[in-house]
Amino acid sequence: MANILFYSALSLIWLMLLYHMFLMQGGYRHFKTYERVITKWERKMDHLPTVSVFIPAHNEEMVISQTLKAMACLHYPKDKLDIIVINDNSSDQTGEIAQGFAEKHPFIRVIETSPPNRGIGKSSALNEALAQSDGEIIVVYDADNTPERMAVWHLVMGLLNDPLAGAMVGKFRVSNAERTWLTRFINIETICFQWMAQAGRWNWFKVATIPGTNFAIHRHIMEQLGGWDVKALAEDTELTVRVYDLGYYIRFFPAAITWEQEPETLGVWWKQRTRWARGNQYVVIKFLTQFFKLKRKRIIFDLFYFFFTYFLFFFGVIISNMLFVVNLFYDLHLQIGNVALILWGLAFLLFVAEVAIALSIERTEMTRKNFLYILLMYFTYSQMWILLVMYSLFLEIKRVLLGQEVTWYKTERFSEKKVEGN
Template identity: 65%
Template structure:
């Protein structure tokens, strides 16, 4: 029995590793090709007026970062008469509201929305829905309050959407502006690069599938109207919205020419809380839509649901199971017949992991260096393993919430006043 379980767990692990290598190949090919149509796209719309855009920025106690974000919004290369920046002051208790009002006094296209105490502080989805109520743009874009998009970000999101009529949403690339702060932010920097070029670019290249992130994306207003806005019960409102966009018959396009810079957690405590929310949110989305699969209009969505199911359930099970059997066998003879083979497979898996990550880093030229190589070698045994405990904790919390019918509790990520962080 132990041999069969061990083979099963190793098969799951290798299936995911090989799939991610396949995605990484697609991601690299997308990197080589994504910018080629830009000039042709610009010619296609040269005689077409640009659509109006409403940027939504949810802000709950963001006084340490919101001014830097608003300065970046003022530098966007997009006609000001076609642009409104709606900042949702979601029941902040610091100086967020005063900062937004001061910018509105000087720049009328920056529009404050102050949410009343009884309606605020309930999460990002609620704040976005409050901002959407007053938005007038044909295109709705979303940025987090710690983001500093590059000047062409909105233009590129709109350009891709105007030239791809089946794109319900277009998502850009995000980079970490405090990546050099400490070892944790270096880990996160590598993780985000891999996610974008492997999961986002790879899935888009091979399957025309991408996931709406929490920031730096644009979506057609008509789609949000049809969907009724954001799901306020979803902790991962971005993933949940992605599934519903596909179910409307559209796709989500990954277009990394649109770039934003964002702040990441600088302490393990903040990271744990943020990533637990993400894991719980994605588990909620997987179960929500898999249980309703037969009611979905677009059955191709199941491909993405299976990917998330493998990531947050089966792959997790495979790693835990193989590890438990291997450790148990050190103390109790389970008569494993794959001892040497298992060791070889583990070494090969480790080398494959390093290869995938280094390919992703090679796309971002300044990231391909000896320091990051050493960090990647170390990352597998530390950061990647901590993720296992995090997913386990998220499963427990989500199961407890469902069992006891608990309310969804939103954790707002702590911000840092990093004035020397990389910016525009």
């Protein structure tokens, strides 16, 4: 029995590694080709739509100034731009700082959340802005983001030129990547996610996932969907499924770039990633139980990908590790053999190769120091994720069984002086 479990777990791990290798190839193809459409798309940028930029902000005094400086420099007609800071029950100087920018720039304004949307999470804040705006296109940025000057322009460009795209997703980079060992790992993770997962899935399957920031979506789609799901901790993933179910797809267009601050301490990272994992687990369970009600079956493929990632793959890793460790102290008659050991070694080498190739796409990232971090990442950061997913699943099961309310965790920010900008 132990041998069957061990080899089944090893098969799950290899299946995921090979799939990511396939995605990496697609991501590289997208990297080589995505800019070809820009010259053609530029010709259709004569009659620009109005754009509402939503920036949910709860106690963001450390970062909101830098964010609004970037917003003030966006390349887009200011008479068609409505930048909305959603001051969501802040107890610090967020509102005052944002209001100072609003007094200088007529296209920036501050709104306050009100019951029932006040102080209960990002989705509620976004729904408040949806009700108090009228832009034809909605763009969302987190309060720690500094989008590059052309970011909104490129997001809008994509929507105007691709009628099948319900939403357009840009690329995000880590602004404080050099701060700590943790931010270096996150930077590598971020690049891999975009080029190996987002770009690869878009290239092969015309599937991409809306992130929490740097994306644009048509207002009529958000109104048709009834806004954001206030029960979803991963409101972006949940929204993705509903957009696909309407018959649209979501396009990954990395010409639109934003820079964002990432957690610099393990405690902040753990809380943020736990929210992400629980949110994605919620989405998988919610929509897989509605399998036969979904009209567009393409998104089912992506739901199974998330199911595999947050359930089967991590259980495979956990089971194989546990069996190996237990076998060191108690003879389980585990017939690991040379083949299994070779497969383990090859899995590590494949992981290193995939991540290194993904980093090489970003000109400044494939350095000796980052290569050393890749080697360490497999044995440290990746293992931390395994523990985190186990913990997240425990919390999510507990919430469902006890009927607990969803509690939103707002990621702690760090002083702007610590952030090395773009």
